[in-house]
Amino acid sequence: MxxxxxxxxxxxAAGALAxxxxxxxxxxxxxxxxxxxxxxxxxxxxxxxxxxxxxxxxxxxxxxxxxxxxxxxxxxxxxxxxxxxxxxxxxxxxxxxxxxxxxxxxxxxxxxxxxxxxxxxxxxxxxxxxxxxxxxxxxxxxxxxxxxxxxxxxxxxxxxxxxxxxxxxxxxITEAEAEGDSHRAGASDEEPAEPAASAEGTGGDEEDEDGNGLALAGLGTGVAGIVVGGIALARSRKA
Ligand SMILES: [Cu+2]
The missing domain is CATH 2.60.40.2230 (Uncharacterised protein YcnI-like PF07987, DUF1775)
Known part of the structure; x- marks a missing residue:
């Protein structure tokens, strides 16, 4: 109809295609x-x-x-x-x-x-x-x-x-695009590995554990300045 x-x-050709x-x-x-x-x-x-x-x-x-x-x-x-x-x-x-x-x-x-x-x-x-x-x-x-x-x-x-x-x-609707995840996409595309990318390669929680580790190491020394420094470093790494 x-x-x-x-x-x-x-x-x-165009007509046939149409x-x-x-x-x-x-x-x-x-x-x-x-x-x-x-x-x-x-x-x-x-x-x-x-x-x-x-x-x-x-x-x-x-x-x-x-x-x-x-x-x-x-x-x-x-x-x-x-x-x-x-x-x-x-x-x-x-x-x-x-x-x-x-x-x-x-x-x-x-x-x-x-x-x-x-x-x-x-x-x-x-x-x-x-x-x-x-x-x-x-x-x-x-x-x-x-x-x-x-x-x-x-x-x-x-x-x-x-x-x-x-x-x-x-x-x-199809799957969401991996926008904002470009560094992850890069890691799997054989680009030069950044520190964060290699941490992901051995487990997604690695970054958080690093932060905790620094804070704990600071506590172990008993020196307040190092504790503060460790926390600051952990925060900056998360940011
Ligand atoms: Cu029609």
Whole structure:
């Protein structure tokens, strides 16, 4: 229903390639720049056609419950509005701020309707939840001058998603990236071993034990100055 034979004259190699992936690319889809758990991602939604030939006037994107904050990218052909919803219970974000509402929906409304046969994209910036393996569903209702396409279907247990007429676009979250752990990654990449890296090679607790050892050695001498020095050294090593 969403693949029109009339699209084929765009033949050539590109046309053949497009045909091979047509069922997915013709729908409303999401291209994420990252899928890593907890990462800040830009999700690019694309609408590849209107409603049975009618130009698109509104694209309303529902946010999954696990997403609280969204920053939509401006698009000169559309106005954009965030529809907020109160949370049942306030939550505290990573900066310690109390959050009482979340973005429930992002609505793009066309200043100039998007003609059928042309595509446009809508970018949403948001933090992916720390939920590797979970699939986020973003139901989209595409409204046209005549009719609408409710991209809200999800496959039933065991059902082939390709069978759906109006599948909701989704993003499946993958394992978090090992960012901020770069020195560990370096250690396993055969870079010159730093003292900390070699300590890790013989056991993760080595660093703490070093610190305790210094403090105890200081106590053993009975000289207060050395104890203080040992503690200071232990602290500086931890920092
Ligand atoms: Cu389609």
């Amino acid at each position: 969403h693949i029109r034979p009339i699209a084929l004259p765009a033949a050539g 045909l091979a992936v047509a069922p997915a690319s013709a729908h409303v889809t999401i291209t994420p720049d990252t899928t890593a758990a907890g990462a800040y991602a830009v999700l690019t939604f694309s609408a590849g056609h209107g409603c049975d030939g009618s130009p698109t006037t509104t694209v309303a994107i529902d946010m999954p419950d696990q997403v609280y904050a969204v920053t939509p990218t401006r698009n000169p052909y559309w106005t954009v509005e965030k529809v907020m919803a109160d949370l049942d219970e306030p939550i505290t974000d990573a900066h310690g701020n109390e959050i009482t509402e979340r973005v429930d929906q992002v609505v793009y409304e066309a200043r100039t309707p998007l003609p059928d046969g042309q595509r446009d994209t809508f970018e949403l910036s948001l933090q992916l939840p720390d939920a590797a393996g979970e699939t986020l569903v973003f139901p989209v209702v595409q409204t046209c001058e005549e009719g609408e396409n409710p991209w809200i279907e999800t496959p039933a247990e065991g059902q082939d998603p390709e069978e759906l007429e109006f599948p909701a676009p989704t993003v499946t």
